[in-house]
Amino acid sequence: MSDDKPTLTIALSKGRIFEQALPLLAAADLHPSEDPESSRKLILATNDPCVKLVIIRASDVPTYVEYGAADLGIAGKDVLLEHGGDGLYEPLDLRIARCRLMVAGRPDASLEPTAARGRLRIATKYVRSAERHFAAKGQQVEIIKLYGSMELSPLVGLSDLIVDLVESGGTLKANGLVPLEHIGDISSRLIVNKAAWKMKHARVTGLVEALRAAVEGNAGERTAGERMGAQG
Ligand SMILES: Nc1ncnc2c1ncn2[C@@H]1O[C@H](COP(=O)(O)OP(=O)(O)OP(=O)(O)O)[C@@H](O)[C@H]1O
Ligand SMILES: O=P(O)(O)OC[C@H]1O[C@H](OP(=O)(O)OP(=O)(O)O)[C@H](O)[C@@H]1O
Numbered sequence: 613m614s615d616d617k618p619t620l621t622i623a624l625s626k627g628r629i630f631e632q633a634l635p636l637l638a639a640a641d642l643h644p645s646e647d648p649e650s651s652r653k654l655i656l657a658t659n660d661p662c663v664k665l666v667i668i669r670a671s672d673v674p675t676y677v678e679y680g681a682a683d684l685g686i687a688g689k690d691v692l693l694e695h696g697g698d699g700l701y702e703p704l705d706l707r708i709a710r711c712r713l714m715v716a717g718r719p720d721a722s723l724e725p726t727a728a729r730g731r732l733r734i735a736t737k738y739v740r741s742a743e744r745h746f747a748a749k750g751q752q753v754e755i756i757k758l759y760g761s762m763e764l765s766p767l768v769g770l771s772d773l774i775v776d777l778v779e780s781g782g783t784l785k786a787n788g789l790v791p792l793e794h795i796g797d798i799s800s801r802l803i804v805n806k807a808a809w810k811m812k813h814a815r816v817t818g819l820v821e822a823l824r825a826a827v828e829g830n831a832g833e834r835t836a837g838e839r840m841g842a843q844g
Pocket of ligand 1 (some may be wrong): 625689778798
C-alpha cells in the first residue's frame with residue numbers, strides 16, 4: 613500500500629470518551645457513520661473511506677494500539693498509567709473526560725496505618741497508581757483489586773480506603789465518602805502505535821496536528837487560571 617493514503621484504525625470506547633471526542637474528530641473532518649450507543653457494530657466506518665473506528669472497552673484501548681490492531685487510540689491517563697505505555701507514543705492531551713485520581717474514604721478514615729489493623733487496605737481498579745502513590749509516601753499498603761463500584765468497599769469493611777476517579781464528587785457524597793488525597797489530574801490522551809508512527813507518518817501526524825488544532829480551538833473550555841498559565 614502506498615503512503616499516500618494508508619488506512620487508519622482508531623480505537624476508542626463508547627460513552628463519555630466517544631461523546632467528548634466526537635467534536636474533536638469532526639473538527640479534523642472525521643465523522644463516524646453510526647452512533648455506537650445505538651449500533652451493536654464494533655467497527656464503524658467514517659466519511660473517510662481510509663479511516664475506521666473500533667469501539668472497545670476503555671481499558672483495552674492501549675493493548676489494541678500497542679499490538680498494532682489499531683494505529684491510534686483515545687485513552688484516559690488513568691488507563692495509560694496502569695498499562696505502562698509500552699509500544700505507544702502519547703503525542704497529544706485531548707483535554708476531554710477530565711477528572712482526578714484520588715484517595716477517598718469515610719470522613720473519619722485514617723490515612724496512616726493503625727497499630728490494631730496494621731497495613732492500610734486500599735480497594736481500587738488502579739493498582740499500579742495506588743501502589744506508586746503510597747510507596748512515594750513510604751507506606752506499605754495492601755491493595756485489593758476491584759473492577760468497579762469501589763465506593764462500596766469501605767462501607768462494607770472490605771477496605772479502609774479507595775483509590776478512584778472523582779469528577780463532581782457526587783458518587784463519593786452519595787455513599788457518605790469524602791476525597792482525602794489528590795493523586796493526579798486525569799484527561800484522555802491520543803496514543804499512537806510506534807510502527808504506525810513511522811510507517812504512516814504523514815497520515816498520522818496530519819491527524820495529530822488536526823486534532824491539536826481542534827483541542828487548542830477549545831480554549832473556551834479551559835479555566836481562567838489555565839488560560840493565564842498558558843499566557844505566562
Ligand atoms: N466521572 C468521570 N468524569 C470524567 N472522566 C471520567 C470519569 N470516570 C472516568 N473518566 C475517564 O473516562 C475514561 C473512560 O471511562 P468509562 O467510564 O467510559 O470507562 P470505564 O468503565 O472506566 O472502563 P472499562 O469499561 O474499561 O472498565 C476513564 O478511563 C477516565 O479517564
Ligand atoms: O465524581 P463523580 O462525578 O461522581 O464521578 C466519579 C465516578 O465516575 C466514575 O464512574 P463511572 O460513572 O464512569 O462508572 P463506572 O466506574 O461503572 O464506569 C468513577 O469510577 C466514579 O465512580
